[in-house]
Amino acid sequence: MPFDTTNPEKFRADIRAWLAENCPTEMQDGDSTADSICWGGRNWTFQSDAQKQWLNVCAENGLTCPTWPQEYGGAGFDRDQEKIWLSELGRINARLPLQSFGIWMLGPALLHFGSHEQKLHYLPPITRGEIRWCQGYSEPGAGSDLASVQSKGEDQGDHWVVNGQKVWTSYADKADWIFALIRTDKDAPKHKGISFLLFDMQSEGVSTRPIKLISGASPFCETFFDDVKVPKDQIVGTENRGWDVAKYLLTHEREMISGGGSGRGAGRSLAKVLADAGHDLSEASLRSEAIACDIEEMSVALTIERYKDQAAGGKGVGDASAMLKYAGTELNKRKHELFMSAGGSEALQWDGATGSLPADWLRTKANSIEGGTSEVMLSIISKRVLGLPG
Amino acid sequence: MTNLTLNEDETMLVDSARGFLDEASPVEKFRELRDAGKAYNPELWKQMADLGWTGVLVPEDQGGIDMGHAAANLLAQEMGKTLVSSPFISTAVMAATALRQVADNPRAAEALGKIASGDLTYALALDEGVKHAPNNTQMQAERVGNGFSLSGEKTFVVDGGSADRLLVLARTGDDDGALTLFDIPADRDGITRTAQNMIDARDSAQISFEGVEATGEDVVGTVDQAMSVLSPALRAGQAALAAEMTGLSSGAFGMTVSYLQERKQFGVLIGQFQALQHRAAHLWSDIEVATSTIANAGRMMDEDPENATLAVSLAKAKACQTAKLAVMEGVQMHGGIGMTDAFDMGFFMKRARVAQEWLGDYGYHAEQIAKIKGY
Structure with a gap:
């Protein structure tokens, strides 16, 4: 590793020097809209040479997944080193080199539940942006009640034959592989008969159909499985104990959604965001709502930091992550209502001067639904954290 | 690197305080x-x-x-949990912070x-109107001979x-910032x-x-420069008060x-009602969020005090909102008993209201926050 880890000052200096040398100027524009994200994958088309160069140089040094072990393609950073890395990225307004469901969700699940062979096999292609993953969780009959999934896998000795339907599969039409919750024991209680399976979206019998949303975009798909063969070694954790993996992974998903890392104006002063869009905040209600949102945003961001510090200190966060998800997503919706209000009639046009704002605003409405609704989060807190009676 | 969780010493401090x-x-x-009409217990102090x-x-x-x-x-946070009444914030936090600047x-x-030994208590005489506004101080400290005469x-x-003793903020010049902080005994002639x-x-x-007489010796720091000693003290007090809240x-x-x-209605525990569960869960979330701002304010004041104003105002602003919600929900969810003097919830509500206004x-x-962030 090209970084001196003997003390934080040297480490920071090395990171700074490395970024000065390796981060392309075009990637230092602080742009983190949905359109500028690098997702990677077999079919990925880079938006610029700079985007490709930035991904590759980071991947070579483990910096797309800085906290993962080096042997699996990470940089092996501890929490303090990760903070320095992120703060130095922030200092120069650099984009993240790569974002993906593999990084946010499957990776953490594999690191926790996977075998050494599985980690060696699946993790490095994620860190290099070669394989793009999607998540097969929800079904038409299994939304908030996720454990009632009906997609089933029939045991055929060395493989399962999978049949069923998933819905709200994010970017399934662009993904290379899927991690899915499949019922492998239909007679067991609903939480005890699910397995966590991995398979290639190019497998015979897999098809996807994008769902057009109120925003006009189609980030989600319906995904169909018709006699899909899945080899027995493509399971994470134990057969029929996939719910444990799913729950663990949902925790990560909640932390990710709460972070709003790619949300409009994330981490920037709301005043600046609004001023850049041409608003002088002279109207009393707009100004007071902007300040109130800013206060809540700073407070929630500190809470995410505090929980990460706690997790890094070995004290699990567990069910309390439901709070991060709840607070973060409700805040993001509130902020976008503010942006729309500030935008006035200009923000009512799909192709107006506010750019993707109307579509982004509509997109945020899903934040408090996906990954467990706000109401499910509150129920988790009340039962598992506060111990209120069922 | 700043860490927002408690370190070992802090965990021990909290446990022993509790x-x-x-x-x-x-x-x-x-x-x-x-009930005895007393503000605090000197033995506890x-x-x-x-x-x-x-x-x-x-x-x-x-x-x-x-x-x-x-x-x-x-410490202030632990005191807040059981409504401990003492001059802790005035004396041990604000006066101590002001005095250690000099x-x-x-x-x-x-x-x-004497503050450390518990033999001396302080109060800060700052505000003159119904809202906290130290910069609007009108009270005059007129120069008389080598000293000052305070009226207001x-x-x-x-x-x-x-x-x-009192730390008194008074005007010593016509310029907006021409304020001076005096440290005088609370029973000096002319004080009522x-x-x-x-x-x-x-x-x-x-x-x-x-016409309270003050000498040059009574000035804390420099004449016309009150804020250089008072600002750190105010920040310290605001953060501690936010922690108490x-x-x-x-x-x-x-x-x-x-x-x-424990409360049953309609034959079931009222905690089984989802309407109340979700409100309780929301409140818990809000308290967790407020707690993070307190941790941040403490770290900033210890590690980068010159730049701590935003962190402190964030903590106090958030704590005001959270405390208001906590006591309102506290009374509402207790129903009628929450309205009675015999029950403690009213004490929390009334303390929360005073703590919101103070500082x-x-x-x-x-x-x-708006000024710092350019609104």
Whole structure:
């Protein structure tokens, strides 16, 4: 590793020097809209040479997944080193080199539940942006009640034959592989008969159909499985104990959604965001709502930091992550209502001067639904954290 | 690297504080004080001094334990949980912070020593109107010979009825910032203290100054430069008060959750009703979020005090909102019993209201944040 880890000052200096040398100027524009994200994958088309160069140089040094072990393609950073890395990225307004469901969700699940062979096999292609993953969780009959999934896998000795339907599969039409919750024991209680399976979206019998949303975009798909063969070694954790993996992974998903890392104006002063869009905040209600949102945003961001510090200190966060998800997503919706209000009639046009704002605003409405609704989060807190009676 | 969780020393401090206060100062002790018409218990103050708490921000050279602002906040938070009434924030946090800015002055050093030993209490006489606005100070300190003559009225001087000494903010020039901080005994000739009958039953006074003499020795720091010593003290007080309010919110919330787990209506525990569960869960979330802002304020004051204003105003603004919600939900979810004087929830509500106003309410701190962030 090209970084001196003997003390934080040297480490920071090395990171700074490395970024000065390796981060392309075009990637230092602080742009983190949905359109500028690098997702990677077999079919990925880079938006610029700079985007490709930035991904590759980071991947070579483990910096797309800085906290993962080096042997699996990470940089092996501890929490303090990760903070320095992120703060130095922030200092120069650099984009993240790569974002993906593999990084946010499957990776953490594999690191926790996977075998050494599985980690060696699946993790490095994620860190290099070669394989793009999607998540097969929800079904038409299994939304908030996720454990009632009906997609089933029939045991055929060395493989399962999978049949069923998933819905709200994010970017399934662009993904290379899927991690899915499949019922492998239909007679067991609903939480005890699910397995966590991995398979290639190019497998015979897999098809996807994008769902057009109120925003006009189609980030989600319906995904169909018709006699899909899945080899027995493509399971994470134990057969029929996939719910444990799913729950663990949902925790990560909640932390990710709460972070709003790619949300409009994330981490920037709301005043600046609004001023850049041409608003002088002279109207009393707009100004007071902007300040109130800013206060809540700073407070929630500190809470995410505090929980990460706690997790890094070995004290699990567990069910309390439901709070991060709840607070973060409700805040993001509130902020976008503010942006729309500030935008006035200009923000009512799909192709107006506010750019993707109307579509982004509509997109945020899903934040408090996906990954467990706000109401499910509150129920988790009340039962598992506060111990209120069922 | 800043870490927002408690370190080992802080965890021990919190545990020992909780253990001590549960024994020495549960909420029923506050009720006894209120019923007896007393603002605080000097014996408890002495015990807090013996534990080192009154010297939490006093340098070791002057007999303090000098644990820093994060630690002072944690103590205030634990006190808030059981409504401990004492001059802790006025004396051990604000006066100590102001005086240690000038600790090379022998008089300030001596006062710091007496704060640490529990032998001296202070109150800060700042506000003159109904809202916190130290920069709008009108009270005059007129130059007379080598000294000053102070005349004017101060209101909402928290702990002002019982304090041994006062830190008084007065105008020494026509320029906006020409303010000076004086450290004078509370019984000096020309000072009249009138107790204010506060809703939270704690000590607050209206204080009038009529030609009160002050010498150059009484000036804390430099003439016309009050803010260089007062600003750090205000920040320290605001953060500690925000911490107290977060503790208060936790205290009220704990009572409320217990009640949801024992009160039956319609043949079931009311905690089984989803409408109440979700409100309780929302409140818990809000208290967690507020707690993070307190931790951040403490770290910033200890590690980068010059740039801590945003962190402190954020903590106080958030704590005001959270405490308001916690006590309103506390009374509502308890139903009728929450409205009775015999039940403790009202104490939490009334203390929360006073704590919101003291040292700047939500609006004051939102305005500070807006200025810093360029609104």
